[in-house]
Each structure stands twice: as C-alpha cells, then as structure tokens.
Amino acid sequence: MEHATSELVPVVVSQVSYLWLIPLFPLIGATINAVLGWKLQGLFGEKPGQKGGRGKQLVHSIAVTAMAASFAVAVYAFFQLKALPSEDRFLQQTLWNMLTAGRLSVDFAFALDQLSMMMVLIVTGVGTLIHVFSIGYMAEEPAYWRFFSYLNLFIFAMLLLVMGDNFAVMFFGWEGVGLASYLLIAFWYQDKEKAAAGMKAFVVNRFGDFGFIVGLMLLFWGLGGAWQARPGVLRNTSYTPSAELNTMAAATTAAQSAALAPPVHGVKVGPTMNFRELRDQVVIEATGVKEHLVNSTVWGVSLLTLIGMLLFVGAMGKSAQLPLYVWLPDAMAGPTPVSALIHAATMVTAGVYMVARLNFLFVLSPSAMGWVALIGAVTAIFAASIGFFQYDIKKVLAYSTVSQLGFMFIGVGTGAYWAGVYHLLTHAFFKATLFLGSGSVILGCHHEQDMRKMGGLQKYMPVTRWTYLIATVAIAGFPVANGFFSKDEILWKAFTSHHLALFGTPTPWLGPAIYVIGLIAATGTSFYMYRSYYMTFTGEYRGDTGHGDAHAAVAHAPAAAAKVAHAPAAHGHADAHAAPAHGAHAAAPHDEHDEPDAHDDAHGGHHGGVPHESPWQITVVLAILAAGSVLTLFLGIPMLWSHVPPVLEHWLEPVLLAEVHWPEMPHAMEWLFQGLGVLAATVGFVAARAVYKDNRNEQALLAMIERWKGVWTTVFNKYYVDELYAAVVIAPFQALSRGLSWFDGRILDGLVNLAGTVTRFVASIDGAIDRYLVDGAVNAVASITQGAGRSLRHLQTGRIQTYLYGALGGALVVVLVNFLLP
C-alpha cells in the first residue's frame, strides 16, 4: 500500500525532438491513402476489385512503409531510452501549447517512458505485421485504399493514446481509436448490420467516455486550486465562485499558467493534466498532495475511490468489461485484421494501459482496486462461459478477448501492475496469432466462419494450424508459451492480496475469491480454445458436405443460424460473420467502385473448392507472431524459477512504482499454485479433446445439450444481454426522446403559437365587443330609456350613438378610476 520508496524524486526528463515522427508517419500514410488512394489504386488502369494489382501495391506500400518507418523510429527511441539510467528513462517532446485557460494548460506533447515504450513497440510492431497480413487478406477488396487509410489512422490514434504526455492527448487517441474502430467495423457499410455494429461500438464507448470525463474532472478538481484551504466537499448547488477560481487562476499563456502552481519541493503542485506532473506531486509525499487526496471525500465517498472507479468506467468501455463489453463481439463485423489489431492486440488494452499508467493513484484507493479486480474477474468468467458454445470462430475469439482483458484487470486491480501489463503483452501476441489464424482459416474456407462447417483443416493449412496451436497453448496457460507466465502471476497475486476493499473497509477474502473465479475462468479458457482448435483443424472437412449432422444438432438454435447452415459459402466477401446478416450480405455490392460482374469473376475460382493455405504475406506474419508468443515468455520468467526479477518487471519498475504490500508466502505454496494453473489448463484441454477431437463425441454432446437445454440456450444467446440493453437502455432513451420531441413541437411551440392565437383571438373579441357587446349594451340601455316614451319595437340605435355610449361610458370609467386609485 505504499510506494516502493519514500525518497522518490521527480522524473528527470530528456527532451528529444523526434518523437512526433512516430505518429506522424501513419498520419501521413492515412492522409495520402484517404485523399489519393482511390486514384492511386486505379492508376494503372486497374479495376477496383482486381486482386493484388500494381495500384494496390502502391497503396499498401505507402501504408506499410509508414508503419515500418514508425516502428523504426520507435526502436531507435527504445535504444535511446535503454541507454539512460533506469530511473531517468523518460523522453519527452512538447510540440505546442494546445490550450491554456487558468490552471488548465495542455500541451500537445509526447512522452515515452518504459510503459509507453512497450506499448509503442507493440502497436508499431504488431501493427506492421498486421498491415502485412492485410495485404494478403484484403487483396480482393475494392476499397483497398480505404482500408489501409483507416488502418493507418488507427495506428496514429493509438500512438497518440500511448504516447500522450497528458490526459488530453491520451484522450485524443482514446477517442481517435474509437473513431478508427467505428470506421473499420463499419468498413462494409453497405451491410446495415455491420454498420450498426460500428455504431454500437462507438456509442457504448461513449458511455465509458462519460465516466472517464467525469473521473478526469473529479481528479482535476481534487488537485485544484488552493486545496489546502478547501474541505473535500464539492459545492454543487449554491453558487459561490471563489477567489482562487476567479482571480488567481486567470492565466492566458502556458507560462502564466505554470506560474500559478507553486513548486513544492521542486515539484509543480496543483491541478494538471500532465501524467508526469501528476505522478510527481502524488508520489512525492512532501508535497502533501497524496495526503490531501486520500483524505478528501465527495458525497461521502472517498475522492480517490470515485476517481478510480469513474476512470475505470472509461476503461470498461474501451477494454470491454462488464457491463460495457457488448460492443466487442459485434465488432467482429470488421475485417479480421482489424479484429486482430484493434479488438485484440492494441485498442482494447487501452483501459489496462490507463490503469497501469495511473497506478500511483489507484493504489491509494483499495476500494477502487477491489472493484477493478472484481469486475475483471467476473468479466473473465462470464465471457469465458459464453465462449464455450459459440460456433462462429471469431465470436469465440472475441469472447476470449473479453475474458483475457478481465484477467488483465485482475492484474492491475490487485496491484500486480507489471503482471497485468505483461498479460497485455503476451495477449497481444497470442491473440493476434489466433485472430490472424482464424482470418487465414476464414480465407481458406471461402469466407466461412462457422466452425461446424470447418474441420480437418490441418491437412490443408499446416502453417495456420501450427501457429494456431501454439497460440492456443499459450492462451490456455501451459508453461511452454508466454500465456502461462502472465496469467499465473496474475492469479498468484490475486490469491495473495489481502489489501483489496469494496466499500472502504478491507475485504481480505476478496483476493482469494478472485483467484478462484480466475482459476475457473482459466480452465474455461483452455476448454473453449482447444474446442475451437479441434473443431477447426481436426476431423473431416465439413465445408461442403459434412455439416448436415451438426446442423441437426442445433435444430433448436436461432432460426438465423439455421439459415446460414442452409446457405453455405456462396458469398461474395470476406468476413461474413454475423449470421443474420448473411442473406443480405450476399446481395450487397461492397463498395462504391464495385462492379458486381468483375467482382464475381474475381472470386469465381475460389468458390466451392477445397480449403487452401493462405498466401505468404499471411503465413509469414502468423509464423512471426507465433514465435513471439513463445519467445516473449522470457520477459516474464518468474523469480521463483530464476531468482532474478522478471525482465519486464524490472524494466517497468520505475513506472509502475506503486507497489502494494504482498505478504511473504512460502515458495512451496507458489509452486503449488503454478501447478494448479497447469492443472486447470490441462483439465480444459482434456475435456475439449474428449468432446471435440475429430468430432467424435458428437452424439454425447448433443445429448448433453438436450439435457441442459435451458442453460444452453441462455448461454448460447449470450445471457440475453443485448436484449436486456435494448429493453433497459435503448428503449427508454428512444421513448424519452420521442416524448421530449413531442413536448417541444406540440406543447412548447404550441404555447408560442397559442400566445399568437390568443392575441389574435383577443383582437377579434375586441372587434366583437365593439360590434356586439357594446351594441347589445346600448340596446339594453336604449330599451330602458326608450321604454318610457316609445314602443319597444324600435330597439336598434345607430352606430354613432354606440360610439357615444362607449365614449361616455369610458369617461365614466376614467372618473371612477380616479377614485379607485389611492
């Protein structure tokens, strides 16, 4: 619960001038392809749908070159960083002052420390590989240029996210990746379902952003102004602008703004958006900031807990945790490289990165940590359970991603920051491998994603099969690949943590409980991954003929799935993941430049044949990533084995300086738990093998499904969460909006029109009074006056006399008013 050393010093900054190049290259690539890509692609008189033409070469050369250049600069930066003393590894570059208003001063600045360096290397490295993969995978795509432009744009945004020196730049990236993700999920926008998936991703993420923004504001406020003088209670109803808000904080330039924050012990103190400044003032206890933050409460809740949890809401959105995970499975509508890059390796880890980046804050609030870890654990097991019964290979991987992200949050939640980050890294490799492997399979099986129609692919796609297997071993957690080391560290730390809390009071049982949940989830992970492996690669190929039985097995499955089964393979395009979309998809031309004839011709050769191995761009990338999945295990060899701290932990230590107090545990116990981890993986593996290997126990499976039909249906339908959202969130929103719109148009505007109508009505009454009422009154008066001498037959008077009555009556009124007035 304390920082590693109490004599922490401010970070020493090395100013460099090339950091901006890292995001710049992808930005240039994105811009060129966005603006000129279409022209370039057609430059050599090629049709848009044509496969791998020279125009397309130009397009992907630009994109890949940009990525490679970016990666090269990142590697250069890595070596420069490495050359620095480990405590002072901090490269920084300020480009310009973005905005200054009072104490809020934000620079457009980049920084690289050990953590962001790692992220940059993953993003650019894995990113480059996936770009290369895409060359093969997207070869037939008419809107090739658009794809690469989006992909580069994503990398640019992701680099802003991880390299941002402050919350603002990070948030630029945060939302930028959301945009890129939206664009890529909805890449085949002519399919409304896919477009809707993109929209869903963006909007759900906005829920997270809402929490993120509020958390950020709370943090900014918590650090704000003359905080010593202010009790930790927010004013929210009565308006009392205070002097320090109004006067002292009025700064116009960055320099003035900086001058407002008095340095305390050499550290700038006060509200800041800058990570480094934040870290300095919080971790250096002499400033008193930490004390202030810990003691502050808002609405009766610890300020830090609230900040932590709100920021975590942001992470929930981006990193697909309960209950905001719903967009991620749908995001599989995007092309598979996108799934690999964005929805597995990089973007979805942004939340983990953020929590790790703010470790010094989270560690101050056991409750926030507890919730993060708990939600991570619940997500892990929840998503894993859904993954059990999915038939869409990408869906399985999607739920697996959600589940693995849960593991990462267990890590960063319990305080095992390096373990969480390490899992992030390992996951980037094995999940990228798996996704790309699945992409390769899909390509090989002519855009089929249903595992029931695969099988036996080990014969046709050896490279894909082996890389997929390696990655499966890694994710399942056998100690021969990287996944074991990261997951095991996380679970061990979870078990041994006694400092977590939920409602402000320490809850020692929480750590072990999370451990148990995590272990079960790990077993499940192993099971569904091997299940997918066996269903896909073993047994006989069921693509053309062998699917009848499987189909019968799921006769009670949703009708849409059945339809898919009946309409195999005859689809024009790459990832046709979403079962209900299939029918529509088949007919939809995919791009504005699409010419259906040419398109079908280009595909003609593929359809209906046996599966085939993918082109070299794909297999090479798969091989590299699979190798990475194994080799990165060396970054995390446990101390138990090697008696030195794991390489990555050591590397990250200056950044992830918030160390929690782990109790000393006997080595034997650690060994035991590692054994338990392996056992869990083995159990999953054995179970999957027993049921799915070579498709041999199909009957038993069917019987089981029949028996647990209710449960099966519930899980198969993903616990009806989407339906729940529709009923609980979307429907009320729409109803409210319709209601308010009605109110606005009918009531409010009606009132305005009513005012006009009333005015005109009064005007007409006014006329009517003259016409009828005065006449009538006059008639009455006349009848009385005339009644004396004349007959009642002649009642009417002339108009002029009406006027006179009015005039005299008016005069009378005026006289009376004279007296009525005091």
Add this chain to the structure above:
Amino acid sequence: MQISLSHFLAVGALLFSFGLVTVATRRNAVGVLMGVELILNGANINFAAFNHYVVGGISGQIFALFVIVLAAAEAAVGLAIVLAVFQTFKTIDVRAADLMRE
C-alpha cells in the same frame, strides 16, 4: 326662495344630461344635433352662473357668447351634413349610417 348658484348649476347639469340622452337615443339626425346644442347650452348656463356668483367681471359671459356663436356655426355645418346624408341615404336616420364596421 333665493335662487342660488346651485339652482343654475342644476339646470346646467340637467340640460347637459338631456343633451346627452338626446344625442344618444334620437334616430333623427336633426334631433341629435339639437342634443348637441343642449349640451352646449348647459355649459353656457354654468359659465354665466359661475361668472355671476363666483368670479365676477365678464369673462364667463364672454365665454358663453363665443359658445353661442360657435354653436350656431356648428349647427350650420351639422345641418349641411345632414342634408348631404339625406341626399345620399334618402333618410336622416342615423342608423342608416353603419356602412363601416370593424
């Protein structure tokens, strides 16, 4: 019985009221004009009476004289107009003149 200011004023007020009632109720335009004359003469009586009882001098009398002159002029103009009304409407019933309404 001593005739005092009050009596004159009462007569004046009565004339004024009769004038108003006449104007307001007569259908005959000439009758209406006569009502106007009554009103004016009510005022005249007041002027003369006030002059005699309250003010002194001749200012009220002179006022009344002017009013009489003007009343004659007004009657002339009024009758000319009534004549025009008769020529146009073939009646001097003031009810006839209600062409213009709101």
Add this chain to the structure above:
Amino acid sequence: MDLQLLSPLVAENLGSAAFFRPELALTFGAMALFLVDLAWKHHPGRSGRLAAVALLVLAVAAGLLAAQPVEARSLFNGMIATDGFATFFKWLFLAAAAVTVMIAAPGKDFPPARLGEFYALLVATVLGMFLMASAKDLLMAYLAIELVSMTSYVMAGFKKGDRRATEASLKYVIYGGVASGVMLFGMSYLYGLLRTTNFAEMAVRIQDLQATGLPAAATKLTLVVAMVFVTAGIGYKVASVPWHMWCPDVYEGAPTPFTAFLSVGPKAAGFALALRFFFGALAGPSGVAGGLPVAAGGVPWPAIVGLMSVATMTLGNLTALSQTNLKRLLAYSSIAHAGYALMGLSAVSDTGVQAIMIYMAIYLVMNLGAFLVVILVAEATGSESILDYKGLARRHPLAATSFAIFLFSLTGIPPFAGFMGKWYLFYAVLERVPGPGGSWYAALAVVGALNSAVSLYYYARIIRAMFIDAPYEAHPAPIKSSPVYTILLGTAATAVLVFGVWWTPIVDWSTASLHMFKG
C-alpha cells in the same frame, strides 16, 4: 395712431398682432383661396394653380413664422402664447398641410371644381391648429378646437354622394359636437372652481387649493370630472381610448389625402394642446400619492393618462391585427401611436414633452409616407384592401420598398426614424422609474415595449403581402404613379432613413423649442 392713447387692453391687442403674422397670413390666405377659386372657375390648369396658391399661402405663413422673434411672449391678454414649443408644432402643421396640398392635387378624391374650397378649408384648419398649439386659455383652446373640428367635418364629407364619406362626416360631426360639448361643460366647472380660464392662473389656484387643503370630496370630484371632461375633448382630437371610436370610420370614409392630414395634423395639435393644458394648468407640485406619480389637486392624472396610454396602444394594436382595409388598419395604428405618445405625457417631465415633440415630427413623416403609398395604390387599383398589395414589390418597387421602410419605422426598429421617436418616449418613461411611482412607469414601459412587438405582426403582414406573396393576377401590370407621389415618397423614405441614423437636427431643434411660455 398712438398706442398710448388707447386703452391698455386694446393697445396690448394691437401690439400682439405684430407677433400674430403667420396666423394672419393663414386667415387672409384662406379667404384669398376662396377668391381665386372663383376667379379660375373654368381655367384648364386649375388644379395646379390652386395648389400653387395654397402652397404660396403656406410658404408665406412659413416665412413669417421663421421671421418671428424667438423669445416667448404672451399675446392678446393672455389668450395665446408664442414660444418655441408652439413654433415647433406650427412647423409640423405647415409641413403636413403642404404635403396634403401636393398629394390632393393629382388625386381623384378631389375634383378640380372643388379643390379650391378644400384648400381654403385646409388652410383654415391649419390656422385652428396654430391656435391650438398656442392656446393658453380655456376659451382659446375651445375656439381653436372648434375651428379645426368644423373645417374637418366638412372636409371629411368632401366626396359628395359617396356613402362612406357622408357617413364619416355625419359621425364625425356628431361625435365631435358631443366631445366639444362635454369638454366645454368640463371647462365651465373648471372656470367655476378656479375662477379663471387662464392655464397659468389655474395652476396657481390649484396650488392654493392644495395649500389650504382641499375642502371637501365634492371639490375633488368636481375637479376630477372637469378634468376628465376636458380630457375627453382633447382625447377625441388625438383619438385616444375611450374617445377613439370615430377614428377608424372617419379615416376610412374621408378622402385619403385628408385622412393622411387628419392622422398627423390634428393629432399633433391635440398633443400640443394636451401638453399646454396638463403642463400649464394641471402640473401641480411633484409628489407622490399612495405610490402613484405626481398629481395636481389630488387628481392622479399622470396615472390616468398612463392607463389611457396602455389602453390606447393595446386596443389600437390588437384591433389593427384583424383589419384588411389598409386605411382602417392605419387608423388603428394611428390610435396605437397616440397611445405611445401619451406615454410621454404621462411621464410629466421635460423629457416627456420633448419626446412627444420628436415623436410627432417623426410620426408625421412616416405616417404621411404610409398614406401616400395607400393613395398611390388606391389611385391605380381603386382598392384599399390588403389583397391588392400582394406582389407590390414587383409592380411598384419604390412604393413597396418605401412602404416597408415606413412600416418598419412605425414598428420602431432601427435604423429607421420611428425607432428613435420611440426611444425617446421609452426613455422619458423609464427615466421616472427610480422616482416616485417608479413601478407604474416600469410597467407602462413594458406594456409599451410588448405592444411594439405586437404591432410588428400586422405591419409585417403588409410587408409579407408586398414582398413574399405572389400577385393576384398571373401577369400583374406595373403600377404607374404621378411623379409628385414618387418624389414625395422618395423624400419621405429618405428622411425616415436619414433621421434614423442622424437625428441630431430634430433633437437639437426640439431641445431649442422646448421652452413653453407659462406666465
């Protein structure tokens, strides 16, 4: 003749004549017009010649007016005053009359045979208005009103055989007769109560009454009734509620050039007299009674005038909303404008007086301009219905544009002159807000402001008809207009625009004319 030898009163009268030259010029001018009317009975260029003579008469009067010494003095034994205040209004009357002369000549409303008669009567009316603006005695006030009224009755019914015109003049004469009778009756009470007919002396007597303490409720009642009766006579001239009802009918029935004159001339004269009467005779010591603004002799007349103002503008505007006859619409609009101007009276301050003076000057330009367009269209189409204004922008762009300018100006939107007129009125009212009875004034101002907004609605209807709506006919014929109209229209529109952004001349002029002879 040695003046010393005559009795002082006669000598005073003769001496006063030296400062009475404009009025004398008008008197003789009117007679001369009758004569030339006879002389040129069958002359082919009769209209033009008569108009020239009428203008000449007005010009002579103007010249004499200009030559008049500026210092204020009392004439004819305290009957009338010449002062800056009166002179200001006299200029307005001359201007209004001159414009009326010019627009009457080419129009169809006045056959050449009867034009001379009309001009003579018009000049006589101007004389009456001159006297109204100068009157400082109840007698003179009554005589002047009657002079204006009686000539007006005749002119209102000028179109022989026209049912509407005849009806208008009948209504006018009856209504006017009653109103002046009522006023006279009120005057008689004032005379009895205050023992004088001179405004200045009346003010002194009221103060005396107040100093001794008003003896009885009866006195106050008498004062109130007398005040209200006199107000009725004046209110009828300015067409304020509840003495406004003659106004729409007479406006509609009378020949349009005369309506135009009627809507500005006698109204301005009425306001001049009202200011003389209320300021000269009734402006008691400033004070506040029960939260109400200043009152004289216990009569809270500023509040009464304020209420009249509210009622007048509200009723005028609301009723105007449903009008389709342009003359009638402008009649109600002119009622509403009387309401605005009454705000200035209610303010009981020099600023208020000045505001009314400025407003009347501007109102004269814009309202005459508006009527000019009505005449122009009526000459071409024979109709005053708003329907005939549809697509006017294409048929006569100048008329449509300048009409829009006048209407916006009447609404009181900058940069048109009407805005600045209203500005001064609102300013006069709001200036009183911090003082006694401030809340009343604030409320009055708010009502006035909201009324301005409402008035836009019916003005904008005309503008919409002219600019936005398509003409009735498929191929509307362009409207031809007499060059006199075109020039007058252009001048008025330009004046409205120029005074809208540069009104220093008017303000300086009114400031210099603010002095009212009270002795």
Add this chain to the structure above:
Amino acid sequence: MFFFTEGNVLSWATFFPLAGAVLIVLMMMARAFFGLDKKLVDEASRWTALIASALSFLAAIAAWRLYDPANPGVQLVAKQVWIRGFNVEYFVGADGLSISMILLSGLVSFIATIASMPWWSNHQTSHMAGMEDDGHDDPHHPKHFSVRMVPGYMAMLLLLQTGMMGTFAALDMFLFYVFWEVMLLPMYFLIGIWGGPRKEYAAIKFFLYTLAGSVLMLLAIIALYYTSGPAMMADGLLSSGHTFNIIELARQAQAGTFAKAAPIMGFAFTKIVFIGLFVGFAIKIPMFPFHTWLPDAHVEAPTPISVILAGVLLKMGIYGILRFNYAILPDATAWAANAMAVFGVINIVYAAFVCLAQTDIKKLIAYSSVSHMGFSLLGMAAMTPQGISGAVLNLFTHGIISPMLFLIVGVIYDRAHHREIAKFGGLATVVPEYSAVMGLAFFASLGLPGLAGFVAEFMVFSGAFPVFTTYTIISATSVIITAGYYLWAIHRMFLGKLNPAYKGYPDLVWRERLTLYPLAAIAIVLGFYPQAILSYINGTLHLLVQNIRPL
C-alpha cells in the same frame, strides 16, 4: 496590413458590405430606369456581393492580425460623436471577446456568400438544384434561391453582414442596439422571400420572437443609460449626464453606480435590468424555452442563411450576455449564475434528446445547435477561467462546425429536394466525398477530440465541474446522446444498401468544396491548436470574470 489601420479596420469590415448593398440598390434602380438586362444586373450584383463580402472578410482578418493578444483591453478603436444631444457615439473597437467573433463573422459571411452563388457547379447538379436561370418560374418545380430575385437577395445578405459585424464591433450601447436590430430586417426577408414552403410562418416567428426579446433589451438599455453617470465623449467634452459607452458603463459598474440605483417594482435595479437584457439575449441563443423559433427558421431558410443563422447570429446571445450582463451587471450575474447553469443543462440534454427523435436532418442539426449553445451557457455561468474561455471558444468552434453541417444539408437538399432521413440510405456508395465531409462535420459536432468541437466542450466541463458538479455530470451525458443521434443519422442516411432512387447522384461540386473544405480545415486545426483562438480571448474574459464577486 494593406491600407487597413488600427483606427479604420473595424469600420471597413462593417461598412464594406453596406457599400456593396448600396451599390446593388443603385444597380436595381439603374435597371428600373434604363432597362438593363436582368442577367447582367444579376451577375453584377453577385460579383458585388462576393467582392464586398471578401473585402469585409479581409478587413476582419486584418483586424485579427492587428489585434495584440497580449493586451486584454479594447483595441482598434474608432470613436466619433454621433448624436451629441443624446451622448451617442460611433464607437467601435475590439477586445478579446469581440475580435474572435469578428473574425468568425467575416469568415462565415464570406462562406455564406459563396454558397449563395449558382456558380462553380456542373450541369447535372445545377439542373437538379433548379439553378438554371431560364427565365421561367414553374411553381411545381421552384427555382433555386440563388437565381430568384438575385439583386434583392444579395443586397439583403450584405446588409445582414453589416449588421453582424457592427454588432460585434460596437462598443456604444446604442450603436449596438441599432446594429442588432439592423440584422432583423434582412433576416426576415431572406427567410420570408427565399425560404422553403412554410417560409412566411418561419420568418414572422423569427421576427416576432427576436423583436419581443429586443424590445425588452431596449428597455434595459435605457434603464442602464439613465442610471449611468457622465463620461468623456470623443470630442473631448463631457457627456450631458449619462453615457452609452459600454467600457465606461463597466467602469461605473465597478464603482457601484448600478448597485446603488433605486429598485424597480421592489426588485433590485440590477436584477431587473439583468433579466430584461438576459431574456433578449436568451431568445437569440436560443435558450430553452425560447428556442422554438430556431428549428422553424432553420428548416425554412435557404442554406446560406441557415449558415449565417447558426454560425453567427446564435453567437450574439452569449456575446451580448458577456458584453452587457457580465461586464455591467456583475452582481446580478453572480445572482443569476445558478439559473443560467440550470438552463444551460436543460439546453444541452433536452435538445439532445429532441434531436434523437427528429426525422428531418436539418431540424436535427438545428436542435443540435440548441444543445451546443447550452455548453456556452453552462461554461460562462461557472465563471471559472476554463469555463468562460470554453464558453467563448465554443461559440467559435460551433460557428465553424454548424455552418458545415448546414452546408452539407444544403448539398443534399439541392439534389433530392427533401430532407427526410428515413428516405435516404446508402448514400456513401454514390457520394463518397460528400459522405466523408459529412462524417467529419458530424464527428466534429459530436465532440470528437482532434476536431474543434471537443476542446470547447472539454473546457466547459472542466471549468463548470468545480462550481456546478451535478449539472456538469448531467450535461456530460450529452456526449452519449450526441454520439447516438449523429451516428444514427449517418447510419440511416449514408450506410446500408443504396436506395435506388439516388443512383447516379453527383458528388460535391466546386462551389460546395469551396465552402466546405476551408471550414473543415479550420475545424481540424482548431481541434489540435485551439490556443490560436484562446490566446486572443483568454485575457479579456478572465478580466471580465474577475469583476464578478460572489453575493
């Protein structure tokens, strides 16, 4: 810069358009008298408008360059006695608040002028839009506004520009009011004559609504005037009694002149005056519940007029409140801050929900303007440096983004002649460039970081949070709803299968590019470098809020 000097640049910016309008009127008269060819006069008036507008924009840029951001006070002053008798001066100048608005006004006006031309098009789009001036006027297929009564339109457009520029430049209360009202008339005609099917209703509603507000404002202005003390006028003489000089009034307010004034109807003088001014400005913002004129006006107005309406006119409400209420009535401002914040929140959330239910894309955008102006209300109510700078920045960024949105709607309306979201579908296939620009504008408007809209929102949130925590949190939910309605609109209009009715629709033409791309570029630049504007406005605004003390 050029022949602009610090003393004359604002006057040039204001009166160039007026000169153009006068020139066009002269041309119309010449046509009437000499029977010139209609097409010739049309073309000449277009060029006149374009050049006058461009010159005004140039002058605005020059003013911006001449302005020294380090000095938060009033600069570029021109001062002349106008009406000595009433102490009215022609007094223009710019501080940080107005210089940004002047720049915006020049830019948006110029863009709107370009968008008013039927030029730089191709045959197909011209034909679809009905821009071909063949002399006929078929009622069933009405002509495009850009070829109907051209000189009148151009003159009105220029007059409107003068009004806007003058409103922002005026530092004399009276002058301000005159310019303020001058804007009303051309707006009325521009909507009423060149507008859509329900143009009469929309025009009169706009006119009445704003006039009702401005007469209240007028009363408040008069009240301020007669309460004020004397001030030195431009001719070196002391004014007689009172002053309209806004700067001087603010100074007197600091000295307590208005705080001491006698109450009105039992309420403090400053509060009553505050309310009068505020309602007048709130209608223009437009603030709930005074916003209902806006959707109608926008829906019926021709595209360039919507552009000006959203881009500049809506800004005047906030501008006026800052210029008058904040500077001259600081006490009442502090008193009203909470209410302003509440209304801001209502604006933000309420309008966002209403957007969600719209079926007309232009109405959706109109309501989104209502929502976005709420941010300014909230931010300025907080009176923190971030809040108030954010509020004004929001004016600027919204002034960049909302014109884009309306131009975009105009593009599709010119082709399809309807705006029903549900009737479109899959347009991205047929008009990719258009779709891309639209996406940029929508994302800018929903507050995507990296585009202009975000920064202002973010600053408003961070500024308002410490003061109005709950309100800020409630308004922050708008980030979700906003994303929802924009993306849903994109989804329904542009994505999915192409509706066959729109097959072969032409993509952007050069006129549309000329108007859209500059704005898009600015939106991106400001997204990354908002300090470009902030550095101008910060100093002045921070001085402004310093004067406001808590009650």
